[in-house]
Amino acid sequence: MNWKASAKAKNRVLARVSPTPKEAGEEKKFALQLAVILQKMGGVKVSFVGSAARDTGLKGDNDIDLFVQFPASMEKEDIVEKTFSYTRKNIKANWIVRYAEHPYLQARMDSFKVEVIPCFIVEPHAGIKSAVDRSPLHMDYLQKRLSPQQRGDVRVLKQLLKNNGLYGAELAIRGFSGLVCEYLILNYRSFEGLVENASKWKPPVRIDVSGGSIKHFPEPFVIIDAIDRNRNAGAVVSDTNLNRFISLCQAFSKSPSEKFFFSTPKKQGKRETESAWRKRKTQLALVEFEAPDVVEDILIPQLKKTEENAARQVWLAGFPVFSSASFVSGKKAFLLFELPFASRPALKKLVGPPAWNEKAVEGFLKGKKPLRGPFVEGDRIVVDLRDENESIFGLLEGLKKKPVVWGVASHFLAPIRKARILKNEKIFSSSCVKELAEYFFKKEPWL
Numbered sequence: 013m014n015w016k017a018s019a020k021a022k023n024r025v026l027a028r029v030s031p032t033p034k035e036a037g038e039e040k041k042f043a044l045q046l047a048v049i050l051q052k053m054g055g056v057k058v059s060f061v062g063s064a065a066r067d068t069g070l071k072g073d074n075d076i077d078l079f080v081q082f083p084a085s086m087e088k089e090d091i092v093e094k095t096f097s098y099t100r101k102n103i104k105a106n107w108i109v110r111y112a113e114h115p116y117l118q119a120r121m122d123s124f125k126v127e128v129i130p131c132f133i134v135e136p137h138a139g140i141k142s143a144v145d146r147s148p149l150h151m152d153y154l155q156k157r158l159s160p161q162q163r164g165d166v167r168v169l170k171q172l173l174k175n176n177g178l179y180g181a182e183l184a185i186r187g188f189s190g191l192v193c194e195y196l197i198l199n200y201r202s203f204e205g206l207v208e209n210a211s212k213w214k215p216p217v218r219i220d221v222s223g224g225s226i227k228h229f230p231e232p233f234v235i236i237d238a239i240d241r242n243r244n245a246g247a248v249v250s251d252t253n254l255n256r257f258i259s260l261c262q263a264f265s266k267s268p269s270e271k272f273f274f275s276t277p278k279k280q281g282k283r284e285t286e287s288a289w290r291k292r293k294t295q296l297a298l299v300e301f302e303a304p305d306v307v308e309d310i311l312i313p314q315l316k317k318t319e320e321n322a323a324r325q326v327w328l329a330g331f332p333v334f335s336s337a338s339f340v341s342g343k344k345a346f347l348l349f350e351l352p353f354a355s356r357p358a359l360k361k362l363v364g365p366p367a368w369n370e371k372a373v374e375g376f377l378k379g380k381k382p383l384r385g386p387f388v389e390g391d392r393i394v395v396d397l398r399d400e401n402e403s404i405f406g407l408l409e410g411l412k413k414k415p416v417v418w419g420v421a422s423h424f425l426a427p428i429r430k431a432r433i434l435k436n437e438k439i440f441s442s443s444c445v446k447e448l449a450e451y452f453f454k455k456e457p458w459l
Contacts, residue, residue, distance in 0.1 A: 013204065013207065013208050013211075013264075013265040013266075013268065014267075014268055015204050017267075017268040017269070018203070018204050018207070018264075018268035019204070020268075021268050021269050021270050021272075021273070022165070022168050022203060022204075024270055025168050025171055025270060025273045025274075026164050026167060026168055028071075028274075029070050029071050029167050029168070029170075029171045029273075030070075030071060030164070030167055031069065031070075031071045031072075032071075035071070036064075036067065039064050039074065039076065039124065040060075040064070040065070042076065042121075042122070042124060043060045043064070043065070043076045043078065044060065046076070046078060046103060046126065047059075047060050047078055049102055049103055050078060050080055050098070050099065050102075050103075050128065052102075053080070053094070053095075053098045055082070055083070056080050056081060056082055057080075057081040057133060057148075058078060058079070058080055058081070059078070059079045059081060059147075059148040059151060060076070060077070060078055061077050061078075061079055061147050061148055061150070061151035062075060062076075062077040062147075062151075062190075063075070063166075063190050064076060064077075065077075065151060065155075066151065066154055066155055066158065066163065066194070067160075067163045068158070068163050068166040068167060068170075068190065068193070068194060069167070069190075070167060070170055070171060070174070074123050074124045074125060075124070075125050075127070076124050076125070076126045076127070077127050077129065077147070078126070078127065078128050078129065079129050079130075079131050079144070079147055079148050080095050080128060080129065080130050080131065081131055081132065081133045081148060082094075082130065082131070082132055082133065083132070083133060084132045084133060084134060084141060086132070088114050088141065088142065091130040091131075091132070092114055092115055092130050094130075095116075095117070095128060095130040096109075096115075096117060099117055099128050100117075103128075105119035105120075105121050105126070106119055106120070107119045110127070111307055112129075112143070112144060113142045113143045113144060114130070114142055114144075116128060116129040116130065116144075117129075129144055129147075131144045131145045131147070131148070132145045133145075134146075134149070136149055136153075136239040136240070137239065137240060137241055137242075140240070146237070146239060146240060146243075149239040149240075150191055150238075150239060153238050153239050154194050154198070157198055158194065158197070158198060161202070162197050162198065162201070162202065165197045165202055165203035165206075166190075166193050166194050166197050168203050168273075169193050169196065169197060169203055169206065170190065170193050171273045171274075172260070172264075172272060172273055173187060173188050173193070173257075175272070175273050175274060175275055175457075176256070176260055176272070176456075176457060176458065178253055178256060178257055178260070179193075181248045182308060182309075182312075183248070183308065183309055183312040183313055184308060184312045185253075186248055186249060186250040186253055187248075187249065187250075187253050188246070188249060188253075188257070189245070189246075189248070191245055192235055192245055192246050192249070195219070195221050195235050195238065195245060196219070196235070198221055199219055199221045199235075206261075207261045207264055207265055208261075208265060210257060210258055210261040211258065211261040211262040211264075211265045213254075213258050215232045215233070215251070215254055215255065215258075216231075216232045216233070216234065217232070217233050217234065217254065218234040218235075218236075219234065219235045219236065219246075220235075220236040221235070221236065221238045222236070222238040222241075224241055225241040225242070227241065227242050229244040229247070231244055231246070231247050231249070232249075232251045232254050233246045233247075233249040233254045234246060234247075256456065259456065259458070259459065260272070260456075260458050263458040263459065264458070272458060275457050277457070278453075279449075280449040280452075280453050281445070281449075282440050282445050284449070285440060285445060285448050285449045285452050285453070286437060286440045288452040288453060289440075289452055292350075292452075294334060294350050294351060294352060295350070295351045295352070295353060295354040295404065295435075295436060296348070296349070296350055296351075296435065296436050296439050297348075297349045297351070297354075297404050297405060297408055297433060297434070297435055298346060298347070298348050298349075298433070298434040298435075298439040298442060298444075299322075299346065299347040299348075299349075299408060299411065299428070299431050299432075299433055300344055300345075300346055300431060300432050300433075300434060300442055300444075301344070301345055301346075301424070301427045301428050301430060301431035301432075302343060302344065302345070302427040302430070303315075303340050303343055303344055303345040303427070304345075304423040304424060304426075304427060306423050310423065311340065311345075311423070312340075313421075314421035314422070314423050314424060315338045315339075315340065315345055315421070315424065316338055317419070317421045318338070318347065318419070318420045318421045318424050318428075319336055319337070319338035319347050320336075321418060321419025321420065322336075322347060322349075322411055322418055322419065322420070323336040323349065324419070325411075325418050325419070326349060326351075326404065326407065326408075329407055330356050330360070330399075331351055331353075331356060331404050331407065332351065332352060333349055333350070333351055334350045334351055334352055335350045336348060336349050336350070337447075337451050339444060339447040341443050341444040341446065341447055342443055344442075344443055344444070345424070345427070346442070346444050346447070348439075348448075348451065349404070349408075351404055354403060354404050354405065354435070354436075355402050355403050355404070356399060356402055357399065357402070358398060358399050358402050359383065359396055359397070359398065359399065360396070360397055360398075360399045361394060361395075361396055362380075362394065362395050362396075362397055363389075363392050363393075363394050364376040364377075364386075364392060364393040364394065364395070365392070365393060366391050366392060366393075367388045367391055367392065367393055368391070373393050376393060377393070377395070380395060380397065381397075382395035382396055382397055383396045383397060383398055384396035405433055405435050408433050409433070411428065411431070412428060412429055412430075412431050412433075413429075415428050415429060
């Protein structure tokens, strides 16, 4: 890799994505003012954590994460109730209850998104009572070890990932979290060191920043949490996104430049998207239904599970699925199926049990009305039958009528019964034109 070209690009990127000293100072000042108020709750330790606190955040993020730490001897319900009651009384804002492993508070205050999160005081590598207990430990560990140069490199890495759809641990993305970015820079010493090494990765990848972990993890990307050796901090990273990152690093290593950090994809409208589909000469089926009112960490996995199970049923019914997708747009959820044909032959050949197995043959023939047969072919009983579900669109009506049989996830069972099924050009009149454009114009920007 041309380190000089990389350094030049990196410095320009850093100038664009770093908060100004004034912006960073105002955010920290405001965060500490809130922390002082919360500290007066008594019996707690308040920590300002996250990328803003460690100077690794991107310009405009403006997130303030305040963790209210209680003794581990207390119960979850008690620390939530005490935090909520005190915060609402002493910090005036339009507080909204959000949910992770347990509830926390969120509010927009001036230009900042403030979160107040109750948790327990724990020690590194010891047991935890909730997942958020680790965050103050991460703060302590990384604050002591990241140099000013490395903090800048974390920002550069985040921008690279963000621009290429790889940043974020949300299940809708399954990419690299901010914590993983910091661990990677710490492990490889610099942005260039990470890119050069990652370009040579061959999954599975295992990284142990602090050493000492012997636990096996099944995921393709393993980065041992430095404050909990029994946890894979990179577990959420999908196999696809791991390999996308490797490919991205290979491309950047060959020709480092700013284009990898800032790109504007060409906007494709309804007309261009429909034209792209027509060139493919395929058949489309879109199932549209109300998205259930559940948190994203439940919504996205259940929608993906529903898509995969439905696609499997379509395959088993004799319709090869060229590709499938699922997405949420507004208050609607969608399943998309692309197939080489919409109708299968009205006649199907059904091969039954061995001719010598009398009982099995009787059971096989029971209730059938063959158009031809039964007859013996080789050692098997065979019949030709009329195919009742010759259309993919007719077949998908069964998804609405018998969602459990189709493997629809629990939160989608009710809404999918009221789904509407759109075919071919009619899908482009739906509310998910943006997602359809992403599907038909899918391309890695660096390739």
